[in-house]
Structure formats: C-alpha cells, structure tokens
Amino acid sequence: MANLLSPVFLKPLFGLLAALLVTPSIAETLLGDVSDDNGAPIADVVVTVMPTTDRLAVANSGKPVIVKLDQQSREFIPHVLPVRVGTPVIFPNSDDIQHHVYSFSSAKQFEIKLYTGTPAKPIVFDRPGVAALGCNIHDWMLSYVFVTDAPYFTKSDASGHWAVEVPPGEYRLSLWHPDASAPIALPNDTLRTPASAALRHTINIKARRQTGKPPETLQSQGYRDEF
C-alpha cells in the first residue's frame, strides 16, 4: 500500500500550496448599473476604481496600449473614451472626408489635421483630466477623453451595465459622465471585495445633451447658423 506522505504525493502537494500562496489571488469582479432619476439606463458613465492603499504598482507595469478614437459618418466613435494617463490615442479617420480634430481643454490642448487615407501620429494624453474634443469642420462632433491615473476603470454600456476585474482589496469608486454635474456624489464610495451585490447608482443627468451626432434632418445640415 502506498504511503500517502511519500514524495510522489508530497511534491505536487507542496507545489500546489506554494502556488496558492505566491500567485496573486483570483481577480474579483466589481459590477453594477447606472440609471437616471427616471430609471432609464445611462451609457458612457466612466467608473474609476482606486485602491485605498498605495498598491498602485501592480497595474502600473507594462507599455501603454495605443487606443483608437475613430471618425465614422462624421461622428467620433466612441463618444466617451476613458484612458490611463500616458496613453497614446490614434485618430484613424474611417470617413472619406477630412476632419480637423482639436481640443482646448486644460487636460490636453492640441489640433490634428486628419487627411483621408493618411494615418496621423498618435496624441499622448499625459495629464489626468477630461479633454473635450471637437472637429473644426463639423461643428456637432464631440467626444470626451477621460484621462485617469486610477489602475482600474471601465465604462457603462447602452443598458447601463459596467463590470471591472480587480485584485481583492479595498477600493474607492468614482463615477463621471459628461452631462452630469461633477463630482457625482456617491453614498458609499469605499468598498471591499468581494462585493456583496451588483452596485446600483442613480445619477442626475441634464435634459438636453450634446450627443456628438450629426443634425437629424438634411434641412438642419444645410445651413450653418453659427458664426
């Protein structure tokens, strides 16, 4: 009869124990829903998750990933783009017309001429804050680049859902939306994983919002009423 404590069994047993102790624990998922005062879901809400302790080193490693902010059908896609500080953003211009992207926000001031078929250099967003982007040729175009130094962040989808994976620990949550008065007050902004349930947030949103989409009718596109 084999001895259970023989090296054949002990080695893998110790190995498994060691792996459990040394490897970072399984990631926890924080998730929730955002809606307005009438219960309607809100998309494009940026959720940032900041550890309450100083363990930022974990997510700081690695080269910044290049992120795309596209121009399609005379619209910026996406309308809200959350990125980490130091992220280069490229503007591919999928339209067959020129665009002239610019921003005068204090977070990033720049202008970039997007010729058709010629890729442009990426713009590095090197300061935390919000940059509102427009197009000098198409007045209605609007996009927000939300630059954060938080290690974890995500954005709510069309049904108001969001989910982000974080290591176990204690975190401070903050929410942002371009049409909500900042900062958004949260009742319990500190939470410890694992989260007991999906979080529910209600935000007060402006009635009239700039969507960044072209005017709805050809009649309104045919005349520029602005200076």
Add this chain to the structure above:
Amino acid sequence: MKVSPSFLSAILFTLCSSLKLSVADSTFPEFTLHGLVDLRYQHTAAQPSWTDNGLGKFRSGGENNRFLINEGAVTLQTRLGWDWTGTVTAKYSDGQKNPLDLTEAFLQYRPVSTTPWRLGGRLGMFFPPISLENTGTAWSSPYTLTSSVINTWVGEELRTFGGEAHLSYQFDNGDSLGAFAAGLAHNDTTGSLLAWRGWSLHDYEATLNDRLALPENIGIGTHFPQQALMTKPFVEVDGRPGYYAGFNAEHAETIKFRTLFYDNQSNPETIANGQYAWHTQFLSTGLKVELPWQLTLVSQGINGRTRMGEKSAGKRAVDARFWAASLLLSKTIGTHRFSLRHDHFGIDENDFLPQDSNRENGQGWTANYNLTLAQRHQMNFEVTYLDSNRAARTNLNQSSKQEETLWQISYRLFF
C-alpha cells in the same frame, strides 16, 4: 566628389515629405451640396397682395386656391482649406424677378483654436445674424413655412454686403460669450418697404438683383415722383458704408441669446436711379431656449427708425418708427413637430407728409404641424392669420382694418 549617403537620404526624405504634403493637400477643395424643392397648395382669403402692388401682407392675395412650385434652392459649400469655406446659395422662387438668383455668396474664415478664444469672419453677401428661426437649408425654418414678421423683413430688405468679424470665449462647460461687428454697403433702400407697405408675413427672400413691388395708388408717385415703381433691395445709393455690432451668449444646447444694433448710415437726402437712400437704424434681440419635454421657445424683438427725403421745418419727408416682436413655441414628438407663433407689430410716423401714411399696427398667429421622414421628406400643414390696421388702405377703397388668412399644405424635399 562623393555625395555622402546621409546627405542623399536627407534630400530624399525632404522630397518625400513635401510630395506627401502636396498629395494630401490635393484633397481640397471639398464640395458639399444641399438644397430643397418646395411644393405648395394654398387657400388664401386675403387682400390683394403687396406682390401685386397692393397692401395685403401675404405673398398671395384674393380668395382663391392654387397649387404652385413655391421654391427650388441649392447651396454649394466649398471647403477651400482647413480654415476657409466658400458658400453660395441660388434659388428659384414663385414671383422672383429673375428666375435664378443668389441669396447668399460669401467666404468664411474659421481657424481652429487650441485656446478658449475663437476668432472668425465672413466676407461677401450674407444674412445678418438676426433670425433664430431660419436655421435650415436656404434660410428655411424647421418650425414653420412662413417666417415671423421680423424675419420676413430681414429676408426682404436686409443683407450684409461686406465683412463681419467675430470673437468668442468658450468655457469648459460648453458656454460661450461672443462679440461681433460688420461693415456693410448695398443696403441703402432698406426701410422703404416698411414705410410704404408696412410689415408683411411670408417666406420669400430677396435675391441679389431683385426688384420688389411697391404699393400703387396710395400716393407714392404723387409725393415722390422720382421714386421708381419698385424697390431694389440691395443697391448702394450714397457711397457711405454702414455697420452693425452686437454680442451673443450661449449656454450649451440650452440657451442662445443674440443682440445687435444696425445702422446703414445712409444719407436720406440722396437718390440714384429712382431709389432713395433710407437711413435705417434698429436694435434687434433674440432668445432661443430649449426647454424640457422637447419644447423650444424662440423670441425675437426689433425696434428701429427709418428716415428718407429732405427736411422741412425740422421734420423729414418720411420718418417712421417701427417695432415688432414674436414668440414661438414648438414641440417635437419623434419626427412630428407642432409649432405656434404669435407676432405683434407696429409703425408710427412723425414726418411732414402724413398724407403718405406709414402708420400701422397688427398682430398674427401661425400654427404649423410638420412631419419629416427619412431625414429628407417634410410635409407641412400650416395656417396663418393676420389682423392689421393700416390707414393707407383707405386710398384703395379698402377698410384700413383687414383680416387675412392663409392655409397651406406643403411637401418639401431636402437634400
């Protein structure tokens, strides 16, 4: 002599970059075409129209029904470069003197700004920034077929021929404050229609070489025999430029406010080719508010004075003070729009020719329902009612007080 490889590659690099720049630049000019076709069915119950040399305030008069091609217009926008655009609008309209003529033709300079300050300008022939309702292709309105009393007059007798500059400050939250000023010419006869025909209510914009009818048999020929039988809206009579200056404020997507003071600085004692110069000044104010529940409120007001002719005992031949105000409320439900507008207007005179009567007052209502399908097909159902009192009507054996009604069904195609 040997050419170093690094020198060669430097030349090649410079050549390639400049080639790339010129190839990329050749994507300008970029053309955009917009336009409209406007078909109408009208039931009119009104006095003979001013367009037929009467004192009726609509474009059509009498008691009749008719079908017509009301307008066809095309706007060509040419993007010349990153900062410059050229815009030209040409139209055909029922009753227009020249079958095809221009309403606007101008260059626009709008450089990009990476600071909150924005500078821009326009040069050429364009509408002064007065109307807050005529925001559609070829100066059409998404709210109604018929312009307000103020905007009808802007369409008839006001156009900037000159240059306009604008400076604005943009706040982070989307608000903006701006100031603008323009120098202009070729607007010396503005005021003549107001003084002799009074306010009107329609959708016709005068064109570059247009001739507009003046009322007959009310004594214009008697008191002013040198005046031609029609007025030319966009001519220069005295060689003196005019100006307007104003400011605007916006709360992003919600509130738009605009005000300007206009003075064509005309010498009222000059006349050329049967056209008097009218010294016209006015203050115009407009406010547009986007309210909850898809409601829009547009309000405009104007207050001014027009003077013409020689002086006698401290008074001029024509000295009329004019004013008008409008309030429009509009609601959208999906692609349906309901609009209701109230107009109020008046003209007073203080000249030495009371026989050439300029006095009037009146008010009106316009109610419109429209539906837009596939972004381009628009059906309009509209009724316009006007109640006005103009003393000069007695010259035509009409009661000075008249009520006029216009029912319209329109199909408009926008492209």
